[in-house]
Amino acid sequence: MRASDRRVVVFFGSLGSGKTEAALNYALWLARTEPVRLVDLDLVTPLFRSRDAEGALRRRGVMVAGPPPELWLADLPVLPAQVRAALAPPGPVVLDVGGGEAGSRVMGCLAAFLVPGEYEAWFVVNPYRPFTRTPGGIASSLRAMERAAGFSATGLVSNPHLGAETRVEEVLSGHRVVREAASEVGLAIRFLCVTRDRALEVARSGVGDPVFPLTRFMKAPWERSAEAQEG
Numbered sequence: 001m002r003a004s005d006r007r008v009v010v011f012f013g014s015l016g017s018g019k020t021e022a023a024l025n026y027a028l029w030l031a032r033t034e035p036v037r038l039v040d041l042d043l044v045t046p047l048f049r050s051r052d053a054e055g056a057l058r059r060r061g062v063m064v065a066g067p068p069p070e071l072w073l074a075d076l077p078v079l080p081a082q083v084r085a086a087l088a089p090p091g092p093v094v095l096d097v098g099g100g101e102a103g104s105r106v107m108g109c110l111a112a113f114l115v116p117g118e119y120e121a122w123f124v125v126n127p128y129r130p131f132t133r134t135p136g137g138i139a140s141s142l143r144a145m146e147r148a149a150g151f152s153a154t155g156l157v158s159n160p161h162l163g164a165e166t167r168v169e170e171v172l173s174g175h176r177v178v179r180e181a182a183s184e185v186g187l188a189i190r191f192l193c194v195t196r197d198r199a200l201e202v203a204r205s206g207v208g209d210p211v212f213p214l215t216r217f218m219k220a221p222w223e224r225s226a227e228a229q230e231g
Contacts, residue, residue: 001191001210003030006120007089010110011157012097012149013124014132014141018159022124022193023096024053024062025214030092031061037086040066042098053217087113097149122190123153127160127177128170138181156182158209159193164216168201175207 011023020042027038038057054064065086087093087110095110123142125132132138146152160166160174175192182189191212194202199213 001212004120006118007091008087008093008095008114008119010095010097010119010121011124012121012145014126014129014145016129017124017126017132018161018193019124020096021214021217022157022159023094024057024217025212027062027094028057028060030094035091036062037091037093038062038064039083039086039093039095040064041083042096056217084113120154121151122155122157123187124157124159125178125181127174128162133177135177135181135184138178139185142185153187155190156187157191157193158189166195166198168198168205171198171202172205172207175209179208
């Protein structure tokens, strides 16, 4: 897999697309060679947010920035000062934007702080979610979120999964749908997300796109409770 040659990469997508997992794993991948800032602008989904993994990310060279707690569940008409500072050069920046059209509207606030030619916007697709099951559905969802955001995607991230027990066959089948959508919208697939235990098998299948192994950080409260009890 090759890193973006742009300093800032924005991850956005439909609710349940897995964009937060993709964003923080990408940030950690970049942090192998230099410090990275991860800006959490997800004000839509309270259960799965990058800032919930802040401790683990910070220990591995990723600084997490975002709005203060009092704005976590509020609309964001302007970017707080700490978010604007995190976007400033130098160094790579990864942005995790809230899911769906409501989350994408936050991206409109970014326009004045992102220099054209210095950023990419990657649309994360899980073809097993309700509105992105077909190439046409993916294209429609992408266009709706681009309108809400006020700028266009520059690539797709394929993230076909049905949860923790996703089989290789389901990854490959879902990825074929995303590839068809990529042709329909005229965008390249940056990489295919696969959990680490399935990544090698998927890569050997000849999927035709870079395979990006994911470590799963985002877990529901009931999963965290179960792990605590087991520990």
